[in-house]
Amino acid sequence: MGEIRNLCERFRKVYIQPHNYPDADAIASAWGMKKLVESFGAEAEIIYYGSNTFKPNISKILSDYRIRMTLINEGYEIGEEELLINVDCQYGAANVHKVVAKNIAVVDHHIKEAMQDYIYEDIQPRIGACTTLVLNYLKQFGVRLDQPLATVMYYGIFMDTDMFNGRMTTLDEDAKKELTALYDKNIIDHLRLSSLSFEDLKIYASGILKTERYQNIIFSGIEECDDNLLGHISDLLMEIEGINIVIAYSQRSNGCKLSIRSYHDYFTAEELVRELTDGIGSGGGHENKAGGYIVKNRLEQVHPRVSLGILIRTKIIDYCREVRLLQTGKDNPYDIFSRDKLFRAKKKKICLRFLDIRDYFKEDVAVKTLEGTATASVKDKVIIGVKNDIWPISSETFEKKYQVVDHKNTKCLSDGYLDEYGVSIQSDSMLLRITKDNIHEFKICMTVEESMVDAVKLYEKVKVRTVWGDFLGKRGDYLLINSLEDYYICDGEIFKQTYDKIV
Ligand SMILES: [Mn+2]
Structure with missing residues (x-):
């Protein structure tokens, strides 16, 4: 980890680029990284590809805290004495515009995509939010967290972990705890209470109508929607009588987002998400709630010509049939x-x-x-x-x-x-x-x-x-x-x- 400092000091300027159409985690990671780089005495600028209009909650963060990000176009180029750090994404991946650059570093929490020669890489697919990784750097180098940065970082983790429910590791838990002591609760409450748009309501309704039941399990395939909306839907479905496992999923351009709930006596939500993403994505979480992501390319390689919905159903149903339970002191x-x-x-x-x-x-x-x-x-x-x-x-x-x-x-x-x-x-x-x-x-x-x-x-x-x-x-x-x-x-x-x- 120490080498990131030496690295930044070697370059005239550092560009920090999150994935296209950055979300809360991407922005929090980029902003945190910018403060880190600046603390080393280097010049830093956040660049991104996408649109200059954002969802209301993201707009609010950007304007309230005056986070400056430069919108870039096709063919954007940086110099040979400059460094590009991709955060919350990986250089060359489909979700990030390829900047012409010689020196590339990556800090990310998605599964490793291309074999790329980075001069520095920290890719930790188990971690719930990229912000958590960036926070660790800030802590390690003793960078003081002010309230605006703590608030944005808190919100980044909140949004990327299905409202602290899915895909949390103990490292994310620790980050949450630390940021809770510093953040601006009013801002977070405001953001929390404005995360859905009126249009989301229709997706919510159609998602609920499109559920299928298999004994104690509910499957729900939802059209492309906000990550947190998916979490709301799985929470609601969990309340149905006789159901103790909910598998909700929603297509994304390069994959599929999973939100899982389990109150089953011995299958945890975490193990179900691991089963589903094994070899084709990443996921994590807790006993009752978990989240994950299936990567489209991987899925097509490992299970060609299988529909995602069928794959999810078969994997889960087979898994629940197959696992043998042994209790110490009782089963011999x-x-x-x-x-x-x-x-x-x-x-x-x-x-x-x-x-x-x-x-x-x-x-x-x-x-x-x-x-x-x-x-x-x-x-x-x-x-x-x-x-x-x-x-x-x-x-x-x-x-x-x-x-x-x-x-x-x-x-x-x-x-x-x-x-x-x-x-x-x-x-x-x-x-x-x-x-x-x-x-x-x-x-x-x-x-x-x-x-x-x-x-x-x-x-x-x-x-x-x-x-x-x-x-x-x-x-x-x-x-x-x-x-x-x-x-x-x-x-x-x-x-x-x-x-x-x-x-
Ligand atoms: Mn992220």
């Missing part, structure tokens, strides 16, 4: 998986970072990976694994499975795997973020040799309900069994790195 995995599939596995001697929650917190905490949250108390410890994976463990179990290593310089498997956004542990009053930059400060433990488990490779999706929460295993993951009360899912790749099969 030895009865469910055939004996010849089970094998013994021994934990490799590996070193991982860990921490005692009580060293950092005085109260219960939420242990957050970008993908989900577990809760733990001050008496527990937290192990920092690989691939942004962390989990709480009771001190009792810790004693049995790990031993503390005193040498600060021991090589740890945890160290190379966190990204710059990392993971976090949070209580009501405090936030501890663990990233690749501070991982070395944490204590080290080593797995003890005797740690053996029974394991089975999964060929179907399995969801395990444990005391810590629900965990979903996909094909290729492993179910590891300590006892009938204690079994859990282990990611396929992590299993290979941390266990040896005993033959």
